[in-house]
Amino acid sequence: MHEHPLQRFYKSLRKRPVFAWERYQMRDVLVIDHPLCQAVFSRQGAQLLHFQPRDQKPWLWCAAKWPHVGAIRGGVPVCWPWYGRHPSENAWPSHGWARLLDWKLLDSSSDDDGVRLHWQLQLCDWQVDLHAHLGERMELRLCTEHQDSLPCQLSQALHAYWRIGDVGEVALSGLDGAHGYDHLNRQVCQQDGELRVEGGCQRVFQQEGELQLKDHAWQRALCIDTGDDADTVVWHPGSRPLLGVSWNEMGEFVCVEAASGGTDSLSLAPGQKAHLSLQARVGV
Template identity: 35%
Template structure:
């Protein structure tokens, strides 16, 4: 495909292909492996996404940072212990189908060629639409092309660049319930006691918001608008777990937090024969003027 002016191809040291996008409204980088946005910066705004400085971009290995796509299952496979965590979409090579560059921004469509896998005995198509403008938008659409109802879990596993975890507040939690993954069965269906969450240790929660979530970081305020989702995952590994993660610096937890748009926990996507489901999110920053 011939790319419009402002979009160029590049390759990592180990051969992963990516697209660099330069537009008056924003810049971004998207890897074809995983259809993964690893960089986004709106003009006159700080960089939105966190990417591990230890990431080496090797084929077949999940990229640590940006926006991994967890699909068609979130977390561990329901029955196959040999299946990869968070599905296979994030380590598969996607196909670039279309790119539009106009005054409003750059708009891309990618699709995932469906592999023949014993851990995924279903028929479906998967596409991702990415909008790079003064906002970042993603829309992940699954179409059921088989003859049976399709049930899946998924997430847009976004790592945010937040500079200082101690100054971060996740807003919009009033009236919500959540599952605390660190507590197991005892952590199901807990009530959010406050309207916003500060992080002072490891956190791994599936939240069921009643209103849009937001993120207040030292350098920006972020509005998160979603569709097709009734769950969100809030995650920070903190110090002890950081030391056990691959391609993750020991102190990396200080400068990142994940707020993931999802269909997981009690919120699963049920797709009828011939029907489709779109998991969608838009991120818009407001610069706070803080350093």
């Protein structure tokens, strides 16, 4: 079991400020040290790479080595303004531009309840805002405003890599009876009981309410809520190689994501907004 690579910032015994910029693997990262939690964001993509409430194991997984340029594997990438492959431009990057560009940090604050951050990206006639509230629990909210004079298409995701003890010992409950689509088998599916992902999984479900990620190796459960209006995507590559990830890292994560517009892109009228959220807490 490997230590999260970004826990290196917390090795020193000296007291850290709540917010401090550091340089790591050719990226600017914001290191957060609050009495309730530790966290790290990358300026590139406004990507939450590490989150760990006090006296707990890390909640998010992140690859040990990052590419010199391009997307960082792990944490919670913001996939925007499209999710997956672009519907018409094959040469454009998978999962959109947002995770490749530097965002502006408009506000950061802390109180007894944790920390709050507001990131923003302006791209052509779009504005996207990411609001984060971190403390004993994790909450991310994405808001897109379409500022053009013509309608547009949008798909998006908060593509969370959850840190686990062993992929062979996790089960996801809360999807029993949910209808969805199995991309590996290319057919519609209905979940029966708990979902296990060992061997590979890429399923999209339409469901409401919390899911519980049961991690038997670490003896904990994370309750994950993807909101009422989003699809829930469950993904793990199984034995397939994953660019930038070593074999001994492959069993340390599973993705449970909030996504919208992946099947039929959302159509936004001028001035219209689209919202997406992802929340997590420790189960009791």
